[in-house]
Amino acid sequence: MSEKIYKQQGELAQLIERHTGRDGSHVTDIPSLFFSRYSYLTGPNYGVYKPSLCIVVQGDKELLLAQERFRYGPADYLVASVKLPIKGQVTEASSEVPYLALKLEFKPNQILEVLHDSQIGVGKKENAKRGIYVSRIELSLLDAVTRLAGLLDNPKDIPVLVPLFTKEIIYRVLQGEHGGVLKQMAIEGSSTYQISDVTEYIMNNYDRSFRIEELAEIANMSVSSLHRHFKEVTAMSPIQFQKQLRLQEARRLLISESTDAADVAFRVGYESPSQFSREYSRMFGLSPKEDVKHLRGEI
Known part of the structure; x- marks a missing residue:
């Protein structure tokens, strides 16, 4: 990890400490931005990850999607491209060096806006890929995230600058090695887009029974294609x-x-x-x- 990245992470760590001050998950004055601070290892926590960017600046975290493990720390960032039920736990933290992290949530229309306004372009529809991935952190992305979080020290700038900095962050993620996964989430008619419609439907109707043909119709896919693409994105079957x-x-x-x-x-x-x-x-x-x-x- 380069010295510049290490320095940037130190600045971001100080900012998170300043705006948390105690263990737990914290909402911020930026509606889509959340901070986490833990001075101890946490047991498995269960929840649903929305489409988001997650960055750890101190400590280590492990996520479990079905039976697939994703571990990430200060050298990495994690992206969830669709809503997914996960199990997560902090695997490195102490009172001297607490676990510090942030999560920035985003929506498909924000991604689509960046694609239309940049030279990345919408591109072609591709086969679905896993809805969570881990990549190596880059200075340009870390810098943009630090500037976004820094707006908490200047609340009057939040309404104007949050949309701009968020757009830059999404642009940096789209340029990353797995940016194509996020891109497919926003392309109407792509298999990832279609599967996200199905996951949304199941989340809104989890308490009732459904037929697999019903889900296939929502996705505009055959039953066999739905099973294949759903498993690829979520690492599990619809049931x-x-x-x-x-x-x-x-x-x-x-x-x-x-x-x-x-x-x-x-x-x-x-x-x-x-x-x-x-x-x-x-x-x-x-x-x-x-x-x-x-x-x-x-x-």
Whole structure:
């Protein structure tokens, strides 16, 4: 890693520390920008990643998409091109050198705007690729991200400059080695674009049953093509994708509400509480009752 990148990361680390000051995930005055700070290793956390750029400036993080691992630290950046259910954990952090990171979320229309306004161009439709990738960080991207985050010290500049700096950041990512993956997300009719329509549909209807033919119709694909492209983007089948969403939501409900597992099972779409309990235990390592007791004890 070059000395200039190391220096830039130091500046960004100071900025994140200044605007967090305590462990946890933090929203900022820039609606699409989020900071994270942890002075300890975290256990597996489950959630849905929206299309976003993630940069770690101190420490290390590991994401699990289905059975596929993505590890990244200060030398890398991670991009999620579609909404995906993931498991993540901080794997390097201490009170002396806390884990510091940021996430910038974006939308397909922002990518399309950059493609139209730059010489990158929309280009041709390509076959779908994995919806998450890790690349080596470059100074030009890190500089643009630092300037965006630096607007938090000058709030009056946020309304005017955030759209400009965000556009530059997306432009830098599109120029990266895996930029084509992000580009396909915005090209209407590409297989990635079509699969993102399906993932969006499943997320909005995770609690009900659906036929695979219904999903194929949404994607305007044959059933076999849908299976192939969906697995390529998400590393799982539509049913596995839905199951992840159901179990994540079930866990959230069990922690936030005083309700029993059977009730939650029905609310997230399960017809059999025993099946729910088995799949919950398989995903989280404990039965619903034991898991909630453990998590509430941690809180």
